[in-house]
Amino acid sequence: MEVHKKIAVIGTGNLGNAIVEGMIESQKFSADNIIATRRQTHLIDSLQQKGVHTTSDNCQAVRESHIVILAVQPKQLEQILHEIADDLHEDHIIVSVITGVAIEQIGRLLSKPIAIVRAMPNTAIAIKQSMTCIAHRNVSPDSLSEVQSIFDTLGKTLIIDEELMAAATVLGACGIAFFMRFIRAASQGGIEVGFHAEEAQLIAAQTAKGAASLLLAHHTHPEQEIDKVTTPQGCTIAGLNEMEHNGLSSALIKGVKASFNRIADIT
Numbered sequence: 001m002e003v004h005k006k007i008a009v010i011g012t013g014n015l016g017n018a019i020v021e022g023m024i025e026s027q028k029f030s031a032d033n034i035i036a037t038r039r040q041t042h043l044i045d046s047l048q049q050k051g052v053h054t055t056s057d058n059c060q061a062v063r064e065s066h067i068v069i070l071a072v073q074p075k076q077l078e079q080i081l082h083e084i085a086d087d088l089h090e091d092h093i094i095v096s097v098i099t100g101v102a103i104e105q106i107g108r109l110l111s112k113p114i115a116i117v118r119a120m121p122n123t124a125i126a127i128k129q130s131m132t133c134i135a136h137r138n139v140s141p142d143s144l145s146e147v148q149s150i151f152d153t154l155g156k157t158l159i160i161d162e163e164l165m166a167a168a169t170v171l172g173a174c175g176i177a178f179f180m181r182f183i184r185a186a187s188q189g190g191i192e193v194g195f196h197a198e199e200a201q202l203i204a205a206q207t208a209k210g211a212a213s214l215l216l217a218h219h220t221h222p223e224q225e226i227d228k229v230t231t232p233q234g235c236t237i238a239g240l241n242e243m244e245h246n247g248l249s250s251a252l253i254k255g256v257k258a259s260f261n262r263i264a265d266i267t
Contacts, residue, residue: 130155
């Protein structure tokens, strides 16, 4: 079923662009119902060519929409909210995908009773494979459902307490880079054992996709799936043990914690 509510994306940079591309790709949203803003509109000409309304006028975008997705930089938030405040009304739903900005902070800057939702997607939203964590405060079930319906078409969603949003950012958003680095390392290993670079990357990427799909489809623990692959004195357990001896799991855990600590430093 197509969603007919007008949606404005304020600040169509990398993430905002990915959200718009993902909505169009899902075929649940008509490009004609999406308004994308950017100061330099020529940078989003590709969206305009797909039927999206593009403009540098944030106020116009807000006036013509029901759901307003804020995808600007944290330092731009106060200026943007001051700019659009007069055009926001109680029927609007604000969705913030801005890292490190609390719902309370947005509410304080607006000083009017508007539904506010925080969402933390990742860049896989452009291919409808995002993991999006959603938090809210005093938002009606209907409004929350409207927001979740957007991100449900763009991957998987999870409603969490806002206190966990920094952790969700690390595991879900930064996590894209972590898994990319693992795939890159696996590809380099594949080159060492005889594959050309593009062949090694294809095998590593598809295998990673398959591993994740097994967990999502079977709802199993990773160790259960690992046990299906390992055999006594086999090559799989030899490789796993060598990786663990060199700190694979420990390095990943430390990396997640380091990213989490850095978020605490910058927010």
